[in-house]
Amino acid sequence: MTTAPEPPYQRIAAEIRRRIADGELAPGQRVPSTRRIAEEWGVALATAARALTSLRHDGTVETIPRVGTVVAPSAARTTPQASHRSRAADTPKRPAEEDRDSRQDRQLSRERIVDIAIEIADTEGLAALSMRDIAARLGVAAMTPYRYVGSKDDLILLMADAAFGEATYPPDAPAEWRPRLELCARTMWRLHRRHPWLAHLSPLTRPVVLPNLFAHSEQVLRALEGHPLSAVTRFNINVLLYSYVQGLAVHLEREARAEVATGVSAAEWTDAQTPALRAIVSSNEYPAFSRALTEFSELPEGYDLDLDTLFELGLGALLDGFARMIEP
Template identity: 35%
Template sequence: MKRAEEIAAVLSERIATGRLRPGDRAPSTRTIMRDFGVAMATASRVLALLQDAGVVASTPGRGSVVLSPDESARAEPELTVDAVVAAALRIADSEGLEAASMRRVASEVGVATMALYRFVSGRDDLVLRMMDLACADLVIAESDPSHWRERLDWLTRQFWQCLRRHPWLASAMSMTRPQPLPNALPYSEAIIDALRTAGFSPADSLTMHLGLMNLVRGLAETVETELADQAATGITNDEWADTQTDSLLELMPSDRFPRMNELVQQDYPYDHDTIFEMGVRCFLDGVAWQVSQSSDAR
């Protein structure tokens, strides 16, 4: 069935780009069998998918023909790219990125899976659009704090809150091959501007920006993992930790690991926000020290 969907996607692209025009005969089952090397059942499934998507129709005496955009309009003409992406975002936010498959999103908006290809070119395109929509939460206003440290602190909290609202986003982001996200650009511009205002070079500003982002992103990835583990096991992180105490104490005898042994026996209230607060404060303290060193040198 996956092969049938892949072939249907190829033919849908040919229709969308005009290689198959309205009124043209769609490839027959025999043509699909020959061109793609598949069985009759798969070829028949391809045509069924195209018909479900509303891009071809079976006509007496001619077989399947390509429909015009007006003819292929489906029962929900109000469906838009924005509506598709918003539906995918809702699924990912509540169930994780893997749950937002093309099939699941299509079901959510009430169309055949192949119909989604009218709005996005594929799942990679869908995920990219989802990421950009999520980054719209990063609101940058002129009323933001003007002092560089206060501004960095405020902007970093914006990023953290965005990742908490969209737990899948942290793992979807790439620091080495950053995705083109228009809604994220004002945020990066504001971060770099704050660091440049503090006196850092363009290269050092970018390095600190990436370091701060990775600090927050790395912590946010543990949030996603914990939510997934909790959904799979039905127990919280603290409840799981309680079941591991005896095993950890066996691995950490007090004569060899006194500090770790002491920690394991304590009731440590693991909290993401507490770790975030300390991590960002220490990072910004280091940035402030760099600023003071530069000032002393001058």
């Protein structure tokens, strides 16, 4: 009788366990992300996610918020039985296991599922989010989260509403329009920095209807009331301010994705562009650009493309433009 081939996700999990056993991956060190696994083994993201889920099941890896999936402290002592336990996750459950899952199900809530989903999105991005992975981290059956959340799209909206609700405004917030708008923009920027996936929710032309997002807009619109502006202009200013934050924040997750996919940091990538930049300077075809690069080379710290610095520079210019309409 021919033995059925081992599923790809099990082969991947076994290889990662081997790397840990051989010391190639040490406790606390990040393991390959779902994207990296998909690229290295040539599998779908779902298969890569299932491999990591298998490793979480047997305690080989753990997920740390804002760090990622790392080798668990006890992984170095893991025996070959761990591989057997991961395969056993796909076999029919005994009555005692079913009783255990029932107890865990009763401890679930929509809020807990949302918290786990936010943790995954913060560390691995929205693309890595799956209901199966959430169930695995909660230690419940794959379909259990659907009892609390209708679909992944519904879950993402709940996540976004929870994230936008993490920041509130004090009762004594500035009454003048400019300080109030500065407060709103910086609050939104901090939220996007904490949760980079927020910038990828939907196009600006298809706004999501979330109570906690409207709470931020409410602050902006209140600041603009009493000034010689139409309702259309007030709302457009609100949209522009949000769009400005969102537009810069998009690059937070893009950079994280690029680093995960290539293993190259932003600084390392920039250093690798040095020969191409030198060629541009020596070509004399872009004199203004060349002069700027020359000035950068004379600075002790060089040029650092810092998103926080860009945010503050752009916010000042944006508010200066608003001032022409608000204070003619």
